[in-house]
Amino acid sequence: MKPKKRKLKIGIVGCGAIGSRLAQSIKRDLKDDCQLSSIFDIDPSKSEKLQKTLSNKVIIAPTLDKLIKNADLVIEAVNSPNTKEIIKSIVSSKKSVLAMSVGKLLNAKNIFDIANKNNCTVLIPSGAIAGVDAIKAAKLAGIKSISITSRKPPRGLVGNPYCLKKGIDLLKISRETLIFSGKVSEAVTAFPQNINVAATIALAGDVEKILRVRIITSPKFKTNSHEIEMIGNFGKMITRTENLPCPDNPKTSYLAVLSGLQTLKQYCKGIFIGT
Ligand SMILES: NC(=O)c1ccc[n+]([C@@H]2O[C@H](COP(=O)([O-])OP(=O)(O)OC[C@H]3O[C@@H](n4cnc5c(N)ncnc54)[C@H](O)[C@@H]3O)[C@@H](O)[C@H]2O)c1
Missing domain, CATH: 3.40.50.720 (NAD(P)-binding Rossmann-like Domain)
Structure with a gap:
């Protein structure tokens, strides 16, 4: 037995x-x-x-x-x-x-x-994004460029200290607005609760220096979505996840x-x- x-x-x-x-x-x-x-x-x-x-x-x-x-x-x-x-x-x-x-x-x-x-x-789980497996594999042959564009409804960002400091009044935004563009190290400091996925990409691909992070908001967005674009010696990858919120915490994707x-x-x- x-x-x-x-x-x-x-x-x-x-x-x-x-x-x-x-x-x-x-x-x-x-x-x-x-x-x-x-x-x-x-x-x-x-x-x-x-x-x-x-x-x-x-x-x-x-x-x-x-x-x-x-x-x-x-x-x-x-x-x-x-x-x-x-x-x-x-x-x-x-x-x-x-x-x-x-x-x-x-x-x-x-x-x-x-x-x-x-x-x-x-x-480290892949989180609310797709493509982490490919990023890890692509790293072995070299990644030339990589970016993540996260789209979030304004209510998911309310109270964020970076937006308050920059005078971004989230509830007055009426159209698609780029509220952040920068390095992953700046993104995780500015949005500690919202952009773990960017850190996951940086660690998976060892791409902290070249990863570009963008955060866009609009009242038209009802849920969080993440788009990743990567070019490397393997070819090109584009992934997009459109996430439903976790029933217990709308800031967290299911x-x-x-x-x-x-x-x-x-x-x-x-x-x-x-x-
Ligand atoms: N990896 C990903 O893709 C991903 C996605 C969403 C959230 N997250 C992260 O996961 C973490 C948890 O998210 P959540 O939605 O469950 O948050 P949550 O706010 O619902 O729960 C966090 C809990 O931690 C507790 N807490 C705070 N400080 C503590 C401490 N020092 N010791 C013990 N408990 C403490 C709080 O009381 C709270 O109950 C957050 O850091 C969030 O940013 C990661």
């Missing part, structure tokens, strides 16, 4: 839209491979709300350190200025991490070095949550298709 495989113990830090959706999906879709061991949120009401929808076996960890100690792999789904430190503590404790806040991993070579030294894995789940699934099964 085949020996029973030990289930991977998962911890989730951040019980918002993504963390909660992933928790539900682990319970439903990955129950043969994973066991959700504990959850943690800086706001106890969030972790308590999520726990009520899960089994009693899922513990609310009193601290991040306790959560890390009790897990084989930690899912990071927080919106915090300290996200980089959170990911660093996970890999420093020799635990693997599935990181959703990819913007925080730009210029974080030390995190990858620590993970490598500690023999643990940093999983495909981003699904890609997190699929990444975890592939890791558990040890089968990597198109990655």
Whole structure:
């Protein structure tokens, strides 16, 4: 008889839209491979709300350190200025991490070095874009130019500090307006909650220096869309995703949550298709 495989113990830090959706999906879709061991949120009401929808076996960890100690792999789904430190503590404790806040991993070579030294894995889902597989492959033969154009409804950007600083009154915009054009490092600083996908492209293709990021808004846009154009020695690629919002958080695309789940699934099964 085949020996029973030990289930991977998962911890989730951040019980918002993504963390909660992933928790539900682990319970439903990955129950043969994973066991959700504990959850943690800086706001106890969030972790308590999520726990009520899960089994009693899922513990609310009193601290991040306790959560890390009790897990084989930690899912990071927080919106915090300290996200980089959170990911660093996970890999420093020799635990693997599935990181959703990819913007925080730009210029974080030390995190990858620590993970490598500690023999643990940093999983970065493709998020709400298509073509990451091709970008990784194209990198091997050289990428000449690459850009991402994100289109977002104004309400998804309301409260953004960059727009406030630039005096962009999002609710007064009546036609298609380019509100940002620049480097990925500037984009993730200006839009920390909205442009993780640009960081994913930069890391996948090692194209931080040449990646051009544009953000366009218009009241006519009802959902987020992302267009990527890449030219390299392989040829040319154009992809476009038109994303429906996650039912729990209109700022998060549903495909981003699904890609997190699929990444975890592939890791558990040890089968990597198109990655
Ligand atoms: N990779 C992608 O394609 C992609 C797509 C969408 C969102 N994201 C990113 O994923 C992250 C989570 O997104 P979301 O929609 O679930 O956000 P959310 O706002 O719904 O939830 C974030 C949660 O993190 C908690 N939190 C904040 N600081 C914390 C800390 N120090 N410790 C523990 N918990 C803390 C908050 O209380 C909240 O419950 C964000 O950084 C977002 O930018 C990535």
